[in-house]
Amino acid sequence: MSSPSIQWYPGHIAKAERSLKEQLKRVDVVLEVRDARIPLATHHPEVDGWIGEKARVLVLNRVDMISPEARQAWQTWFKENGQAAYFTNAKQGKGVQNLLRAAQDAGKAMNDRRKKRGMKPRPVRAVVIGFPNVGKSALINRLLKRKVVASERRAGVTRQLRWVRISNEIELLDAPGIIPLKLNDQSAALKLAICDDIGNAAYDTQRVAAAFVDLLLGLDQVERADGGYGDAIAARYSLTLVSDAGEPYTGESILANLSARHNNDLERAAHQLLNDFRKGILGNLILELPPMESSVVMSSTSHG
Ligand SMILES: Nc1nc2c(ncn2[C@@H]2O[C@H](COP(=O)(O)OP(=O)(O)OP(=O)(O)O)[C@@H](O)[C@H]2O)c(=O)[nH]1
Ligand SMILES: [Mg+2]
Numbered sequence: 001m002s003s004p005s006i007q008w009y010p011g012h013i014a015k016a017e018r019s020l021k022e023q024l025k026r027v028d029v030v031l032e033v034r035d036a037r038i039p040l041a042t043h044h045p046e047v048d049g050w051i052g053e054k055a056r057v058l059v060l061n062r063v064d065m066i067s068p069e070a071r072q073a074w075q076t077w078f079k080e081n082g083q084a085a086y087f088t089n090a091k092q093g094k095g096v097q098n099l100l101r102a103a104q105d106a107g108k109a110m111n112d113r114r115k116k117r118g119m120k121p122r123p124v125r126a127v128v129i130g131f132p133n134v135g136k137s138a139l140i141n142r143l144l145k146r147k148v149v150a151s152e153r154r155a156g157v158t159r160q161l162r163w164v165r166i167s168n169e170i171e172l173l174d175a176p177g178i179i180p181l182k183l184n185d186q187s188a189a190l191k192l193a194i195c196d197d198i199g200n201a202a203y204d205t206q207r208v209a210a211a212f213v214d215l216l217l218g219l220d221q222v223e224r225a226d227g228g229y230g231d232a233i234a235a236r237y238s239l240t241l242v243s244d245a246g247e248p249y250t251g252e253s254i255l256a257n258l259s260a261r262h263n264n265d266l267e268r269a270a271h272q273l274l275n276d277f278r279k280g281i282l283g284n285l286i287l288e289l290p291p292m293e294s295s296v297v298m299s300s301t302s303h304g
Contacts, residue, residue, distance in 0.1 A: 006189035008202035009181055012159045013132075016176035019161050021050065023173060026125055028107040029055045031099070031172075033130035033139065035195055036060040036087065038288045039074055041188035042131045042197065044178060050129075055106035059099060059128075061135040063087040067284045077290035090138035093145075100143055104169050124170045132156050132177025133197045140164055140174050149174045155199050190215070191287050196278050206255065209270035212277065213251030215287060217241070232283050236276065 024030075030051045034042040039060055058078065063071060071087055078085040086102055088095035107124025114121060128136040132155035141147050143166050150157050158176040165171050179198065183189040193203045194212045216229035230241045237258055242248050249257070259269035276282050 004204070005183070005186060006193055006198070006203045006208075007183055008155075008192075008198040009179065010156055010199065012156065012176060013178055014181075016159070016161065017178050020127070020129065020175050020178065023127065023161055023175075024050055024054075027054065027127045027173065028110045028124050029057060029103050029126040031057045031059055031103060031126055031128045031139075033059045033061050033128055033134050033136050035131065035134045035197055036062045036066050036071070036074070037195055037286050038188075038191045038197075039078075039085075040288055040291075041185075041191040042134055044129075044131065045180060047129065055109070057099065057102050057106055057126075058083050058085050059088055059130075059139070060085050061088045061090050061139065063095065064089040064092065065280055065284055066286045070284070070286045070289075073290050088135075088139065090135040090142050093142040096139060096142045099139075100166070100170065107170070123165070123168060125173070126170060127173040127175055129175055130177060131179055131192065131197050132199075133195075134177065136177065137174055140166075140172050143172065153196070155197055194274065194277065194287060196274075205274065206266050206270040209273045210251035210255045212273065213254050215251075216285065217248075217251070219287070219289070229285055232285065236282055 030047075032047055032051070060071075060074065066074075075085055075087070084102075086095060086099045088099055090096065103126045104124055107126065110124065111121040128139060130136055133153075135151075137149040137151035137158050140149050141151055144164065148164055149162060155177060158174055160176070162174045163171055164174060177197075179192075183192070189198075190208065190211050192198045193200075193208045194215070213233060216233060220228050220230050233239065233254065234241050239254060239257055240249075241254070255266060255269055255273065258273065259266045262268040262272075277285065
């Protein structure tokens with residue numbers, strides 16, 4: 001099946017990227033927020049260049065949507081790669097105080113320098129950057145314990161950069177989600193679509209839903225800790241994964257089987273599948289495993 005390429009780059013993002021680069025000059029610390037279900041697909045290739053010599057804090061948000069084993073595996077993998085990952089649930093506020101402390105600590109060097117020059121300390125200035133819909137604004141609201149910036153279940157909610165004073169120690173800049181102009185890696189683009197991290201005008205829901213099932217069935221081939229993904233689908237929808245003749249079904253045929261319950265409405269079945277995943281109804285399914293060397297870690301932390 002050849003699918004049209006998934007591309008999404010709404011006008012406000014180009015503008016936001018320019019203002020963001022401008023604002024970065026004033027920033028001491030960059031909080032790079034990624035989606036814990038797809039930590040690699042939500043890494044912006046240009047972020048390293050933008051951050052430059054500034055202090056960086058890596059945040060893997062939506063930790064409530066992945067299993068403890070997956071969290072451990074990613075933590076280990078990032079550590080092996082020289083990065084401490086802070087896991088947060090910006091919806092409930094889990095992990096956000098640790099993150100705040102890390103951001104303040106990372107900005108300390110700035111005030112030390114000021115002190116040496118006889119200047120008064122000022123609040124650390126930090127920015128949250130990351131792909132759309134990963135939970136940047138939700139993090140800011142949680143840190144302030146009230147809703148100061150818009151945070152909604154769709155990509156592209158924040159349109160303008162906005163400074164928010166969290167305390168006398170720290171100010172945070174909420175920025176619109178940024179995404180590369182061209183999504184060259186289409187398997188990553190597919191994951192962004194599945195996770196609702198790009199606008200739904202960018203893709204065909206039925207194709208993405210079928211590809212989502214194929215992706216899960218593919219992940220089942222890999223040794224992992226958190227149970228069969230295919231089984232999660234089969235159990236949730238009382239479906240079988242193989243035909244009577246013993247042939248394994250594909251994502252497309254599973255979607256067709258599911259649509260039989262909706263008057264053969266494939267679009268509705270596709271929406272149901274994706275929505276169930278996005279709401280966590282299918283369980284804590286990660287769509288990305290740490291690259292090879294750490295799959296060992298996954299199975300060794302298995303609870304069987
Ligand atoms: N389950 C869960 N939901 C979250 C979490 N963080 C954010 N959300 C939800 O995800 C949706 C998107 O959050 P936003 O804060 O708007 O995301 P954003 O990164 O600011 O998005 P843009 O402004 O569009 O770039 C909202 O419905 C949040 O409630 C989390 O850790 N867990
Ligand atoms: Mg936002």
